Amino acid sequence: MREQAAAKGRKILASLDYPLRPVEKGYANRSLYVNLTDRAILSKPVTDEMKEIFIGGRGFGLWYLWNAVTEKTKWDDPENEIVISAGPIGGITQYPGAGKSIVVTLSPTTGTVIDSNVGGHFGPLLKFSGWDALEIQGQAEKDVIIFIDGNAGRVTIEEAGPGPGDSHLIIEQLMDIYAPTEEDKRHVSVVTTGTGAEHTLIGMLNFSFYDLHRKIVRVKQAGRGGTGTVFRAKKIRALVVKYAGVKGDSNGPADKKKINAAGIRLHREIAALDDRQCRMRRTGTTYLVQIMNDHDILPVHNFKFGSHPDAHRLNDxxxxxxxxxxxxDGCWYGCTLACAHVAMEHRLKTGPYKGQVVAVDGPEYETIAGVGSNCGIFDPDSVLELNFYCDTYGIDTISFGNITAFLMECFEKGIINEKITGGLKLTFGNAEAALELLHQMARGEGFGRLAGQGVRRLKRILAEQYGADAAFLQDIGMEAKGLEYSLYVSKESLAQQGGYGLTNKGPQHDEAWLIFMDMVLNQIPTFEDKAEALYYFPMFRTWFSLNGLCKLPWNDIVPADNADTDEPAKVPEHVENYVNLFSGVTGRNITKEDLITMSEAVYNFQRVFNLKMGFGTREHDAVPYRSLGPATVEEYESRADRYDRQLKELAGFDPEGKSTEEKLRALRKYREDQYQRLIDAVYARRGWAANGVPTLETLKRLKIDFPDVVALVEKHLPRQ
Amino acid sequence: MKILKARPEACNECYACLDACARARFKAAEREKAALRIAPRDPATGLVSFITCNQCGECIDYCPVQAICRAKSGVVRIDRDRCVGCYSCVAFCPRGAMFMQDDLNEPFKCISCGKCVRECPTGALYLEEVNKN
Incomplete structure (x- = not known):
């Protein structure tokens, strides 16, 4: 490999040779530490305590990061780390959705810890190469590539040298170098980002896998929270892993029989039912567009509305x-839910690659709703173009969609104008302007440079520099904790308002998606019911990120008799599969209740981590009012019958003869009060004090009462 | 191309075919490792049914690593070195003729070798030459 790198004019800056050994019961039992400042490369043991309490994936990421940073560390300080880990189940090939990597770092937009779950082959190949986690600290002087050769047992930090700055070209170049033959390509996975990540705070990471059928490299994104921005601050051009030899038992399972049984059961379920349920295999998550529109929860015009007459143009x-x-079309072997679709032959109409014909990974639901309906853009070609450029620039489509929609609303309100935007007519539906904004973000120029700071900073900048009404911007700017909202309108579901607001990292639906249970099916009517759901589901979903699993095969396909079970929303048969997968891999026999406790330990640790970084208390669980209810007269009047009825039936306020402003205020008072009462109920159920800090009893019960954790929490608990 | 076919009315359920197949493929005594199955007699007709591969090749596109391909003879084969053992093909085979066993990493299927035909004492199995297309 030294020769290979040298042949390409690439200087090796540091290297580590390590002994190869098989993965045992889901663990390689060591993790790889790379410091880019002093170029140290070390092998660290993974301890039994780590496996017992933190499990893997996000848990390992949080543990390493906790030990690496202080309360003063900022995202761009060298001591911030990027940790990537798949977790013990990650890499099995028999069960759908088992190839996820979880990225953990301090986020540029939230200032605290972020976790982002991503497909592609990197995590599994990293583990089979001998590493449960990759922990990168420090900052290189010039762009570097970290290369892990899992067959040779060698890690190198290499000078990247000259090369392109955008993902699709970087990957193309690196595949030529590290996978020179067609046969090599499937053994290589690249993590990289693009020029947008360098010039904005919303940079994401692309994780690649090779599509053997179409003979193209595909990418999946660790989108949330600016992981790509941290990556570029460390001057990493790319991470490359190469491992040939994936087999059905590469993960060293304790009892493969259990895994096979669960796997074949789900594969058969998908084969028999997917066509009748979500059609993930054919159109992926795009099926959600029409459903959300029909239920008035598809974000339109910066979350003002929940549906649009043109939404059908973007449906499945x-x-x-x-x-x-x-x-x-799985993003890891054996994922028969196969939602990783691709639009071939899109001819680019704008930007630096104008005129070229490219393949676009996706778009998935979040992207369609984010850069599409939320920005009033209903032209599928524009959605594809925005999707492609966000991906290659390394920009998160969810954050980009929110930022653009927020600015479009500000533009239409006259808060900003063409003078401020440098000529961009940022009106809803103006795809050309949205694309130009994106290109500016990537170039780090003009209004795009400002926009790339994210909604939270924009609120402050527009108020401070352009005299905007700060309170109004707070109401309509869809971010909480500094993270832009994922794409569901939560106004009519109190439980989902909590599902977004009471998250660890910010409003992302991977913690809880309760809208149907709450709003459509009315299965959780009381505060206690909602609190129970906001206890169970966030913990349950956290478990996926500890183990390298994807959420989709849990409930985007369900057994034919699922509706007849006691708790259909939990999909009991699939929970049983997960229990069997975990014990089948690790040999640790667990129950479905243990599964929740395992997550709870990591979840509470993350809450305490937020506390360490200066967040994690009740005031940081505040949300913009638009996520709770109509923030403007226009919104109220668009659904006046609904809101008038609610005022009368729920809030004890007679809307008759009142102005919209009066009704708006009354509804707001009611809904904000409901949200506070929800918070009380959820904190109590989660074992937290009224200020949102986990109690000492909770820490003890979960065995995370480490001295530094206890000392920190004691400082923040209310006095008895 | 040759495909394996059956005359259920001739079967006396001696299972010599399964034994021959498992022995030939895996040197194994377990009938579960045979690449065909005999389903129990249907009470209505009194006949067994055979689960055999008709070499349709439907499994080829389901394999994420292209470990399944059609050989020059027209028979569909699995490259065991390439296979990552995901069992997608097992679940999606329209005839249920792709098999798996827990102690084997890779699935297995009939390759029309004819061993079972030769061992069948009643002529219940035979190979038929069909057009590749």
């Missing part, structure tokens, strides 16, 4: 005609 009926058909 269209994407069915646009996606390249494929029967093996």
């Amino acid at each position: 009926r269209y994407w069915r005609t646009r996606f390249s058909p494929g029967k093996a």
